[in-house]
Amino acid sequence: MRRLRRIALPTRALDALAAYQSALDRAVKAERKKRLPKVGERVEATWQGRRPNRAIEAVRCALRAMASGLERCMYCEDSHGCDVEHLYPKVPRPERTFVWSNLLWICAICNRQKNDAFDEAMLDPTVDDPFEHLALSLATGRYVAREGSHRGAATLRVMPRLASEQTLIRGRHNAVVKLHAFLRDYDGHRAQGRIAEADAIRRVVVEEPFSATFAALLRASKEPGAADVLDDDLLAVLSRQPEMYDWLNDADAARADAARTKIEALAKAIRIRRSSRKKRAPRA
Ligand SMILES: [Zn+2]
Numbered sequence: 001m002r003r004l005r006r007i008a009l010p011t012r013a014l015d016a017l018a019a020y021q022s023a024l025d026r027a028v029k030a031e032r033k034k035r036l037p038k039v040g041e042r043v044e045a046t047w048q049g050r051r052p053n054r055a056i057e058a059v060r061c062a063l064r065a066m067a068s069g070l071e072r073c074m075y076c077e078d079s080h081g082c083d084v085e086h087l088y089p090k091v092p093r094p095e096r097t098f099v100w101s102n103l104l105w106i107c108a109i110c111n112r113q114k115n116d117a118f119d120e121a122m123l124d125p126t127v128d129d130p131f132e133h134l135a136l137s138l139a140t141g142r143y144v145a146r147e148g149s150h151r152g153a154a155t156l157r158v159m160p161r162l163a164s165e166q167t168l169i170r171g172r173h174n175a176v177v178k179l180h181a182f183l184r185d186y187d188g189h190r191a192q193g194r195i196a197e198a199d200a201i202r203r204v205v206v207e208e209p210f211s212a213t214f215a216a217l218l219r220a221s222k223e224p225g226a227a228d229v230l231d232d233d234l235l236a237v238l239s240r241q242p243e244m245y246d247w248l249n250d251a252d253a254a255r256a257d258a259a260r261t262k263i264e265a266l267a268k269a270i271r272i273r274r275s276s277r278k279k280r281a282p283r284a
Contacts, residue, residue, distance in 0.1 A: 001075060001123065001130040001155075001162070002212040002248075007062040007256050009100055010267035016055035020046075021098040028094050040091040047090060047097055058266040060084060063105035065259035066126065068211040068252070071105070074125050075114075075159055077210050078171050079107035087124055089116045101126075113161055121154035130155075136216040138229055141173030175210040179217060180234055183244065187237040206251035218245055 009017075024046050031037045050056055063084060064071045073081045085106035088096045096102040104126065106114070123130050133152030134143050143163050145152030156163045182205050189198035205214065220229045221238050238244060 001077065001125050001134065002068065002215040003129045003131075004066050004068065004074065004125050005252055005256070006101070006126040007066055007259070007263070009058060009062060010264055012270050012272075013055045013058045013263070013267040014100060016053070016270050017059070017098040017100060020050050020053075020055070021095070024094060024097055039094065043090045043094045043097060050098070054266045054270045056084070058263050058270075059100070059103055061259055061263050061266060063103060065255045065263075066252075067105045068248075069209050070207050072209050072211070073107035073110050074104045075106060075110045076162060076168055077212055078168055079109055081105040081107050083108070083111055085111060085114070087118075087122070089118050091116065093118075110159060110161070114159055117158045119154040119158050121151045122158055123151055123155045130212070131216065131219060136172065136212060138176050138213070138217060138220060141169045141171070141176065141213070172210050172213050175208060175213040176217065178208070179205065179214055180231070183234065183237050183241075186244075187241055190241060202247055206247050211248060215248060218248075 024043065027042055027046065028039055031039050031042050064081065067074055067081050068077055071081050073079050074085070083106055085104040086093075086097065087102050087104055090097045104124070123133055128151070130152075133146055133149040134155065135146050136143050143156065145156055161168060182201050186198050186201045186205075189195075189201065208214075217230065217234075218238070220226055221235055223229075226235060
């Protein structure tokens with residue numbers, strides 16, 4: 001997990017989400033008055049019913065562009081993200097079902113594990129810097145909660161696979177090994193003036209899964225004791241090629257820029273229906 005930047009949705013899409021949310025809030029309120037309220041079913045049906053709408057399509061488009069690598073899951077960064085995730089689950093927190101800041105991008109495996117498990121202390125990669133709460137060992141590929149961080153611990157409690165699943169641990173370890181090779185190759189190409197070859201390596205690095213390993217490596221290189229964690233050789237590469245520190249941020253910004261036209265087109269196509277109270281009420 002690493003810090004990701006949330007894309008600003010166009011006003012028209014935010015208005016549509018707000019209208020869906022108020023309609024859902026009213027429906028939930030009415031449901032709760034019944035003898036045997038079926039709030040969960042109502043919330044799920046409303047969410048599913050809105051999924052084909054352009055506003056939700058714009059949400060998916062923005063989340064895919066915010067996710068690291070090639071649309072990787074925002075939690076494990078390994079599998080392809082395939083669904084909108086509610087950080088605060090729809091049930092028991094229906095009041096955040098259509099709230100943009102509550103929506104993330106997740107893979108099927110993480111989604112199954114998180115399900116409705118939730119802890120308010122859980123990290124949000126679009127708000128928090130996960131490295132302030134979780135330490136990623138470059139030697140082993142393991143995550144542990146930083147000492148004293150109850151938020152790091154809460155995140156690993158809700159999503160235990162992040163800390164314990166062998167395929168993720170090994171995948172992160174392999175990612176560190178690959179990074180060493182890629183970054184040295186990049187340096188070699190630059191030294192020989194082979195700019196196109198160097199740039200091809202940069203493009204591969206920023207699309208690799210487990211992008212937090214790269215962020216962790218860059219972070220470790222700036223910390224006291226860097227020489228204990230990273231080879232002198234790699235530290236020398238990083239000091240010769242300081243642009244590497246911007247690669248991930250630049251790639252995140254480029255993905256957001258590339259998605260902007262599509263998101264704006266979707267938002268523009270949202271149909272606004274005038275209700276009897278002459279209030280703008282987006283329908284789809
Ligand atoms: Zn995942």
